[in-house]
Every structure is written in C-alpha cells, then in structure tokens.
Amino acid sequence: MSLLISFLMIAGLVFFTGGAIGIVRYPDFYSRLHPAGKLDTGGLVIILSAAALYTVQPLTLAAIMTSIKILLILIFVFATSPTAIHAIVDAGVRAGLKPWKKERAARGKQGS
Numbered sequence: 001m002s003l004l005i006s007f008l009m010i011a012g013l014v015f016f017t018g019g020a021i022g023i024v025r026y027p028d029f030y031s032r033l034h035p036a037g038k039l040d041t042g043g044l045v046i047i048l049s050a051a052a053l054y055t056v057q058p059l060t061l062a063a064i065m066t067s068i069k070i071l072l073i074l075i076f077v078f079a080t081s082p083t084a085i086h087a088i089v090d091a092g093v094r095a096g097l098k099p100w101k102k103e104r105a106a107r108g109k110q111g112s
Helices: 002-025 029-055 061-095 102-111
Strands: none
Touching: 002 029, 029 061
C-alpha cells in the first residue's frame, strides 16, 4: 500500500511541475490558464487520493471518516477549479485581452 501511495504522490508532483512549467512557458493569459486549470486539478486529485489512502490504513472509524472528508474536498476542488478557470477566462475576454497570435509575435520581432 505504501508503494501505491508513494507512486500517487510522485505522480501528483509531476502534474504540478508540468503545470508550473506550462504557466512559465506559454505566451499569453489564455494559454497559461490551461495548464493552471488542467494540471493543478489533476495533481491535486492524485495527491488527495494518496492522502485518503494514507489516512485509512489503520482501519478505524476515525480513519475512515478522515478519508471521507478528504474525498469530499477532492470532489469540491474537482468541481470548482474548472469553474473558477472559466470565470477568469471570461473576465479576460470582458477586459478585452486579445489571444496571442503567431503573426503578431513575428511582426513585433521585425520591428525591433
């Protein structure tokens, strides 16, 4: 069981690392929100699953209740994170942020 928990923790950290790299490397606001939403939600789901498995190991009523609470947090985050990302994108559209285009970036380099 501890091998599975360790694997899940490492997999979650890989997801978080991928999200951090995507946030740094992508060129504009909209592109950066994609890894922020997808990979952070995925990483958190995997890490919270590992935490729920870890806390249920001494099979007692208190341990089961703690694991159920962790799973409820997981469901809450899984439902609210994509909704929050959508709201942030909508705010960007309403503020008039234009998506990055390759042509615009190429014209900017020619003028320099």
